[in-house]
Amino acid sequence: MEKKYLFSPGPTMLPPEVLLKMAEPIMHHREPEFEKIFEEVREGLRYLFQTKNEVLIFTSSGTGAMEGAVSNILAKGDKALVVRGGKFGERWGEICQAYGIEFIPIDVPWGRAVHPSQIEEILRSTPGIRAVYTQASETSTGVKHPIQEIAQIVRKYEEVVLVVDAITGIGVFNLPMDEWGIDVLVSGSQKALMLPPGLSFVALSDKAWKAVERSDLPKYYFNFKKELKSAQKNQSSFTPAISLIVGLRESLKLIRKEGLENVFLRHQKLAEATRAAVRALGLELYAPESPSEAVTAVKVPEGISGQKLKNMFFERFGITVAGGQDQAKGKIIRIAHLGYYERLDMIMVISALEMLLKEMGYAFELGSGVKAAEEVLIGLR
């Protein structure tokens, strides 16, 4: 018997109630019935983003909303500060480059979080910076950046907005946008939102909307002002991915029902259990100091190929885990726990890891990883 399991940091496994809703006959996006769904979804997204402002919805990968967070926020001649601590940090730089925006990179070693003082120093010494681009959770390394501390610094600069890619952060750990003063918060559907890929989201603070007013970079499909006007009429500017929005209503309901605090606690415990298991197996974390609750990056032990381990997960157990990208290729595997995951899911993947490592000749006591995870998870509900 073959079963398949996703433990990749997007796409993630989907609740059956979401899958079934999306299989219903398609409705028209200009009918009142869909507008009601759209209104409900807008409200649910504001709850999820912890903001009073509008959360815009685009039909695209998360990268589309990231591009919009450059082309709508900056103007010709502006400078940007980019935190580059992994593949997605690099993406901010690539987008700036595509639009001819000069950027100052902070190159954080992979596996480490940025230090807020680095941002403060550059903002103080470099005139002309109009935006700081960072990740909340850098998916390629499993690192969580200190967003609250960064926001405290950036809010002191009246002309600088803080743009946070929270594609694997939103719905995983606490990122209260309004409270912390995050100016632009980006997310995507195929992560903690428990949906297939195809939708991206972005919310803007009042300060960020002011930046939009002076932006003169070209944009059409990802036009934030146009999309805001449409959203306020419970519409999208262009035909949206209707079935995904219908699914989104369901997944937002699930999140609402569980409650954001419980959602965050669940992710924290799953991450803790995974890290405890990894350490009990004598393995090293790739991001030991500031690990994200979205995904745990594990160093593959000496003598074992990360690529082979990843492949064996799939061949032997039908499990998709992620490998390392670029400089981490072959050196790590990444086990995700964001979205539709609960305690026993993690027990499964840890057990599979144990069996595979043992077969591959790595020495440890079989069952010790699962035991460590159980010690974290016992008594929870």
Place this chain on the structure above:
Amino acid sequence: MEKKYLFSPGPTMLPPEVLLKMAEPIMHHREPEFEKIFEEVREGLRYLFQTKNEVLIFTSSGTGAMEGAVSNILAKGDKALVVRGGKFGERWGEICQAYGIEFIPIDVPWGRAVHPSQIEEILRSTPGIRAVYTQASETSTGVKHPIQEIAQIVRKYEEVVLVVDAITGIGVFNLPMDEWGIDVLVSGSQKALMLPPGLSFVALSDKAWKAVERSDLPKYYFNFKKELKSAQKNQSSFTPAISLIVGLRESLKLIRKEGLENVFLRHQKLAEATRAAVRALGLELYAPESPSEAVTAVKVPEGISGQKLKNMFFERFGITVAGGQDQAKGKIIRIAHLGYYERLDMIMVISALEMLLKEMGYAFELGSGVKAAEEVLIGLR
């Protein structure tokens, strides 16, 4: 009992086999299983577009690929010629404007097709034009533009590419890209492809790929060169709308099984039957000279509100038809017949139209529209 029917020119009704495929648990887009699907889809799209070249897939509305057909094809200082005969023609102009591209519009009266000689004249007299932008089927007016004739003209100009929005053309009527010399052909998923909205497609001729080489407009998410490289590895550059691509494989299979020629013939007959019915009811076509096989635009008779008629379709029969947009608002209704539609679907919508018109006080012989449609459809299979 309430049943719902879509007769809007996108989204259109979906085959149950496509809906069910999309409800299966999501797979990971970097697994060999998905790459196999991607390869099959690439092949099916080449068949549908009648091209030997690659058909790129983006996760977006059709408008996203339209934007890419400006930002990847033109360079700063280039001029464009834009056929504006409806809302979607205007969109080409808006996109050019967003990118600072000077364009010469040909303003065709709504309901009429562009005359190829108008294009020839402007190309001859205006230096610096690098692209002609048009629709194959202008969804807002129900007009079909003479693409073969336009292509014959444009191919004489070595530096000019012909860009055709075939969002409601592909899979509806014959647009053999390579044979006719169409340089850029754009489409979307929620039309004849029988899928939910969320995917856009674009194919380029060798001449168009040369234009891409000199393009210097900013682009990131809709980057054709980058996407081509990914596609050749059976990948997309960014996480694609996986469930829609899985559905796409099914719908391409259905099209393959029916055969393109039969698909075109079916649409032609459904359109003919609809037009015959409309005329038999004493109503006027909005685009009598060059009607599209995708959608039939019908003038609402004097004294009847188009908006009210459209609303009654939904309230009384659960049918979504489209109304008129902008200058045609309230004056027309549009009945679509592209995608998953067959003979009896048209009988239903024509019958509903008859019953509604009669109730609204319009004088005609009940049943005469259906009769005229039957005369076209009888004996077909």
